Each structure stands twice: as C-alpha cells, then as structure tokens.
Amino acid sequence: MSNDRFWRAISIDSISSELFPRVALYLKSGSNYVLYKDPDRMFSAEDHHRLERNSSRFLYVRSGDVDSINEFMENSLAEMLARDDLSSTAKSRILYQTSVNCVIDIFESPEPTSNLVRCRNMVRHILQYVSSDPHAMVSVQKVIDTGFYLFTHTVQVAALTLLVNSELFKLAHDEMIDVGIGCLLHDYGMTFITNEVLEKNDALSDIEYWKVKQHTQKGYEYLKQSGHYGEIVLNIVRYHHERYDGNGYPTGLKGDDIPRSGQVAALCDVYSALIMDRPQRKANSHADAIKIMREEAKSGAFKLELFNNFVEIIHKRNPS
Ligand SMILES: [Fe+2]
Known part of the structure; x- marks a missing residue:
C-alpha cells in the first residue's frame, strides 16, 4: 500500500527507546512502505544508531496506530520533559x-x-x-x-x-x-x-x-x-x-x-x-x-x- 493518506511520519529523534508504544514501524522506500520493526520488538538504541548511519530521519506508522501513539506520547510528555537525563x-x-x-x-x-x-x-x-x-x-x-x-x-x-x-x-x-x-x-x-x-x-x-x-x-x-x-x-x-x-x-x-x-x-x-x-x-x-x-x-x-x-x-x- 503506498497511499500517503494511510501513513504518518514520525521523526526518529522523537522515538525514545523505552518510551514508545509497541507499534509496527516502517521505512519509506520510493513510494512503498517497508516493515522496519514489528510490534513485538522494542525500538532500541541500536536501532537509533543504525538509522542514523543510514541518514534516515523518519519512520512511518499506519494511520490506524496514530491515535495510540498520540495518547501514549501525550500522556508521558510531562514525565519526559521533567527527566534530568534527557x-x-x-x-x-x-x-x-x-x-x-x-x-x-x-x-x-x-x-x-x-x-x-x-x-x-x-x-x-x-x-x-x-x-x-x-x-x-x-x-x-x-x-x-x-x-x-x-x-x-x-x-x-x-x-x-x-x-x-x-x-x-x-x-x-x-x-x-x-x-x-x-x-x-x-x-x-x-x-x-x-x-x-x-x-x-x-x-x-x-x-x-x-x-x-x-x-x-x-x-x-x-x-x-x-x-x-x-x-x-x-x-x-x-x-x-x-x-x-x-x-x-x-x-x-x-x-x-x-x-x-x-x-x-x-x-x-x-x-x-x-x-x-x-x-x-x-x-x-x-x-x-x-x-x-x-x-x-x-x-x-x-x-x-x-x-x-x-x-x-x-x-x-x-x-x-
Ligand atoms: Fe499566515
């Protein structure tokens, strides 16, 4: 499926390894979206480095997962902004x-x-x-x-x-x-x-x-x-x-x-x-x-x- 309406870009920098909901993440290749990580696997620091090395700035999620990501991120925002280690x-x-x-x-x-x-x-x-x-x-x-x-x-x-x-x-x-x-x-x-x-x-x-x-x-x-x-x-x-x-x-x-x-x-x-x-x-x-x-x-x-x-x-x- 390559219709952009069904996808939402997420900046890789905003994906925190331990603070991101378990959803499937995709890479965009031309006009296609290719599975990068399935929902069962955690996004790790190694993922960050790998994507950075490849100069990838965005991953994509299916629009159906956007609500749960928003809810998760908005609920944990205060906690993340208060952290001393970020x-x-x-x-x-x-x-x-x-x-x-x-x-x-x-x-x-x-x-x-x-x-x-x-x-x-x-x-x-x-x-x-x-x-x-x-x-x-x-x-x-x-x-x-x-x-x-x-x-x-x-x-x-x-x-x-x-x-x-x-x-x-x-x-x-x-x-x-x-x-x-x-x-x-x-x-x-x-x-x-x-x-x-x-x-x-x-x-x-x-x-x-x-x-x-x-x-x-x-x-x-x-x-x-x-x-x-x-x-x-x-x-x-x-x-x-x-x-x-x-x-x-x-x-x-x-x-x-x-x-x-x-x-x-x-x-x-x-x-x-x-x-x-x-x-x-x-x-x-x-x-x-x-x-x-x-x-x-x-x-x-x-x-x-x-x-x-x-x-x-x-x-x-x-x-x-
Ligand atoms: Fe304006």
Whole structure:
C-alpha cells in the first residue's frame, strides 16, 4: 500500500527507546512502505544508531496506530520533559513531534472538543518548556523539519509567541493558552487553498497570491462559526499578516488598531518563516533574519518598540 493518506511520519529523534508504544514501524522506500520493526520488538538504541548511519530521519506508522501513539506520547510528555537525563534537544524533539501530531489532527478536524483539549494541554507543555529552559528555543529551532513546513512553522510560532508574551506582558494563564492555540491555528485557513498553489515552487501569479492571502479571513470565519474559539485565538488567525503601517492583509488595519496578540504573532511568524528552508530559498541565519526584519520595522511594518523588545528576547536565546 503506498497511499500517503494511510501513513504518518514520525521523526526518529522523537522515538525514545523505552518510551514508545509497541507499534509496527516502517521505512519509506520510493513510494512503498517497508516493515522496519514489528510490534513485538522494542525500538532500541541500536536501532537509533543504525538509522542514523543510514541518514534516515523518519519512520512511518499506519494511520490506524496514530491515535495510540498520540495518547501514549501525550500522556508521558510531562514525565519526559521533567527527566534530568534527557538533553534540551531530545526534549524539544519529543515535544515537537507530539505537538505536530496534535496540530495535524486539529487541522483535519478543528471541531471536536477532544482535539482542542489536546492542543490546550500541548500549549501548556510548550509554555512550561520555553519559559523554564533557557536552551529551549535554540533546541526547538534545531529540530525544525522542513518536510512538514506548515506544521513545524506553526509549532515554532506558538513557542516563540508564548515566549515573547511571557517576557513582555502579564497575561492570565487562560489568555496565554489562547495565544498558544491561536498560533497553532494561525495558518488554519491554508487548508482552504489548493495543493497546486501551496506546493508551487515558482513565483505565484497575482491571482494565486490573492488566493493565498485569503487564508487569514477564511481561517478566521471558519473557526469563528465553529463557536469553539475565543477572541484572542480569532484575532491571531485573522490579523497575523497585518502590518503596523496598514500595508498588511486582510483588513489593512493600522497601528495599535491591530490587536497586540496579532502584532506579536506577526513578528514571530515572519521570523520563523525567515529562519526556515523554503522551496524558493535557503534558511536565513538568525542574524540575517533580524537584519531583514529591522529594515521592515524601520519602514513601518512593525511597531518599533515591540520589534526592539522582540529582538532583545530572541538575542538572549540565540547568543551566537
Ligand atoms: Fe499566515
């Protein structure tokens, strides 16, 4: 069977030898999936080394096993993040993979309360992790996996935005959770855009670009009518492409008429996009990303004071 719909990629780095459910794991060979480990055998440290030597970064599970993996990983997440014997990088990988699984599910069905509850829990873990471990942000950046740009980017924007909000503003815990949910869902409207446009490597035509820009308003309208999401979540989804000088979209709001949650998410969204590999260009270094954003801030795209605070926070976590 080779239909990708039936398979879910799992980053090998997130598979911990003794903390992973007993499911069959597969390797992808061309368009086929080949059994790597049957459910009865434990995934061992030797497996890690072997796969690393072969430069394999992912194993695949049948989509029918995804629920039990998610349940297992989400239930053991707090325990794993609290362990002293795991490095920041290992914790980031586990948190990243678990978050991505959760985001994929909520993108597929944003209505069921169970998915929202899972995402809330995930945001709590991300928040706790980025605010307690000074190496967290650098580690999260290291595990960025460009094969799943949308979901990876989404988790990174959530981690960054939570960090910036926690350092700059005194938000209530529930508001922070909504900030995290809003960031995990900020590009939800992309699900309304055809793959043909999303996967295009060449420059977009004017009409295609117009369609992509619709993701903010479409995501907002869809999530609003579902009735599950509050104002902070909806503001982030709708306003994360607005610019301080009014040159953003979808509404062209200007200055502090743009809700603060949208302004912070916009900075983190741009920064995250710049430091990741894209089909059209290689990732920028942290320093180059800040340089590009500083030019944009000077010409009015971001509120200068907020931008300077953002840079200070990001510099602290990226000493290089
Ligand atoms: Fe977006």
